[in-house]
Amino acid sequence: MARNPHTAALDDLEADNVADGPPVGTLKAGVNRMAGATRTLAALAEGKAATAWRWVLLALVFAAGAWAWASGLLPSMYDLREDIVYLLDQHVRLVLISGGLAILVGIPLGVWLSRPSMRRYAEYLIQVLNIGTTIPTLAILALSMSILGIGTLPAIFGLFVATLLPIVRNAYAGCQSVPPHLIESATGMGMTPMQILMRVEIPNALFVIFAGVRTALAINVGTVPLAFLIGGGGLGELIFQGIALNDFAMMLAGAIPTALLAILVDFLLAQSQFWLIPRGVNPLR
């Protein structure tokens, strides 16, 4: 076999989306970053120099904490704890609902577009979706507000749309990149179209699909703070108010949990990508 299906999938994806670099860039960068991180961790686990660095890092964190405490930053952040908890809860709900819906709708939609019966329309629809991804997420939220008013619903809808596009696109590209001879071989041995989809096409597209979900959720988590602007709530409330009031502590009280949440979501997805996708079709393993 001349073409490695997995890298081919990524290549195809890249070729598909020359016009809009960022999501695919993120995707590839994400893969590279993760591979890099694994290597770094491995290296850390070994050498003694690594242990030394760990101490330096801990010392820095301690120094920063001490400074934050001494300057009154931490105590004033601590005073906001009830707000943080309440808004974090709201924030996480926004991520889970909009992201969850986008995954639930996006993957089946992308897979459906890749069916032979849809071939005639799929390319046009994907082009429309590609244009959609170039719209800044803030503009999507604004458009959503202009249709649905203010509140949680337009925020969820706007986030849903922004998250949906990369998922659909990758699910479609993933299914398209399954080599035709696999499908021929599956058909020839007597699989029904549904069996071919579930046992051959989706498992072999899974890595690309997952990459789409990861990109999409990175966009989602990054956009949720903006939901505050259209009355969606979330930790954006602390960040924007902090900026408006020039209240450093309030701003950080919103920004730090937001950043930690983004890191956590990406970490969880990376782990599930690593462990859930069968070894035979997982370039990371």
Place this chain on the structure above:
Amino acid sequence: MIRLDELTKIFDTPSGQVVASDRVDMEVPEGEICVLLGPSGCGKTTTMKMVNRLIEPTSGKIFIGDTDVTKQNPIELRRTIGYVIQQIGLFPNKTIEDNICAVPDLLGWDRKKSRARAAELLEMVALDPGTFLKRYPKELSGGQQQRVGVIRALAADPPVMLMDEPFGAIDPINREVIQDEFLRMQGDFKKTIMFVSHDIDEAVKMANRIAIFDAGKLIQYDAPDDLLAHPKNSFIADFVGGDRTLKRLRLITVGDAMMSDPPTVRAEDTLADAAAKMEEHGHISIVMVGPKGRARGIVYLSDARGAKGRVGENHKKLPASINAREDLRTAVSMMFTHDETSLAVVDDDGFYKGYVTQRGITHLLGATYRDA
């Protein structure tokens, strides 16, 4: 048995209708390998793919045994036909074990039974089950993958197999090995096989019968030797190549071309006796055999004539000998290598059985042309 009855496929293309298979009539007898051969676009693949209905025929019938498959449910039909393609098509997401068990799983076989069968089949193609069962396809070499591709098609023990240039993408050395392996398995399994190829040498090696196609029509359907000896028209003659008589060498074993009951001498015989024996048979050399009849050496007439002494002290080393099961191609090659016009033929245990000569071989190959 596979029987095609007036099988026709017409494709509608933007540039008009294309007849891919034109009223093909043929029958593959039970347990035989039929190679469909021809240049690209001659309709051989289309014809084969109609058998498992990956392509629906425009008209005509296909029988497997007594069943008309054009009336059968295609999904069920395909589960009873082994299918091997050139790109192999192992599922990268499944282990080798699950790949082999793909059809048994579709048929709802007991898991233990199908897994045991997978291990058994892997051993047949000399892949260690302990090592390979849990591996993924990407961890295997091309040759190993194609072996798995073949045994996957055999897993549910289908009576009929379709193979679409199965060994086309494998390097020549591995291809020979896999072909031999496959022929050995076919010797046990006796499947009825339709095999598409574009390689005449592969066809001659594998086939019980060869069907040559051109522009959708079945031009000639014959046993390999008949096809090579008597091509029906200039297209076939060109296709099988100008060296077609040489290709026939592959089809005949040394045993078939051998002169049996050869004269022999023993170590205790005198050179004079040896010379007399050679002159009696008109030979220029004679093989010395041991007490039980193993070929031990050779005495040349030029050395023996007028000389004194015994064969045991004056024989020469046998330049070459060949097993009776080898084909004539190997025999001729060996003759050229050793600059000999005859070779001693031995069996598996080294017993001297007879000899082949260049004259004998040319005579044998020529016989079929004289008869015609």
